[in-house]
Amino acid sequence: MxxxxxxxxxxxxxxxxxxxxxxxxxxxxxxxxxxxxxxxxxxxxxxxxxxxxxxxxxxxxxxxxxxxxxxxxxxxxxxxxxxxxxxxxxxxxxxxxxxxxxxxxxxxxxSHQSFLPDPKTRFQAAALEVWLEEPLWSFWERAKPLLQGGASAEDLAARLRLPLDEVRYYLYKLRLAGKVVPVRAYEETRKNEEKRGLFRRLLAALRGRGGGGRGGGR
Structure with a gap:
């Protein structure tokens, strides 16, 4: 019945x-x-x-x-x-x-409304490997391809057909876990790493020149 x-x-x-x-x-x-x-x-x-x-x-x-x-x-x-x-x-x-x-x-x-990211803030997937529980893991698996190129909560909510506040909450939890970072922070980190890499290459080149000069004088 x-x-x-x-x-x-x-x-x-x-x-x-x-x-x-x-x-x-x-x-x-x-x-x-x-x-x-x-x-x-x-x-x-x-x-x-x-x-x-x-x-x-x-x-x-x-x-x-x-x-x-x-x-x-x-x-x-x-x-x-x-x-x-x-x-x-x-x-x-x-x-x-x-x-x-x-x-x-x-x-x-x-209770976390004041901590949730702005709907338009774009996030980038980070390389950090951490354990995620459900349903955060399922969200990460579906959102990761979109986050590789940067995506906001608005983008993800529309593409994944999920409520906006729910997506904002998941992004907040992923950021705490180190799985995502805002695109601006990601780009600044990458630029800093590139600068450090360039400095190391220049330092290595200078050392190489210095070593070559001393060897030639002997």
Whole structure:
């Protein structure tokens, strides 16, 4: 039997708690400012896939969609129980546990607003190798090709189809980890390295000339 309702009466976290470990497809629609709603396939309480309209979302987009649902207070939902149709790749995320970590991320985005980079600041990928946890690793893997040539939060949000504040938060975390630097800082560092390299070459050349002169005099 299908379950109907409205997010005003039953917010998404409460809805997830009610569904527990059921299997089926949860559709959320009539969302403010969006033409298309989301469909979340559940198998025993685990997320199998997430769709926006007819488009299957990649893992990073799926996380972002679930975070959006977590914040929404308007919209209708319908849950149809049953074995959901298989997606291209099952995510296998325990939804209740995932929402707990997402709540932390949402809170951090709000509390770090004053530290988040300007949307137009361009960042460059750095060569530092450090361990990154999810979902920061997934964001890094998708954003890295764009960051190689420099990209702003606005650029990345548009290209990766992610909310702007979420991208700003990821860039903030990546900068703390040393994985990205602002383009201006990157260019200044590179120029300094080039200057140091030129100085070393000139010094080596001068030493070589000096050594050659002494050898010739003997």
């Amino acid at each position: 299908a379950i109907f309702g409205n997010l005003r009466d039953m917010p998404f976290p409460d809805l997830v708690a009610m569904l527990g470990r059921r299997s089926g497809v949860l559709e959320v629609f009539g969302l403010p400012g969006k033409r298309q709603g989301y469909a979340v396939a559940l198998d025993g309480g685990k997320v199998v896939w997430v769709r926006e309209g007819n488009r299957l979302l990649e893992p990073l987009e799926a996380r972002s969609a679930l975070q959006e649902l977590l914040r929404l207070q308007e919209g209708a939902f319908e849950f149809t129980p049953g074995i959901p149709p298989a997606g291209e790749a099952a995510l296998g995320w325990p939804l209740e546990r995932l929402l707990l970590t997402m709540t932390t991320v949402v809170d951090e985005i709000q």
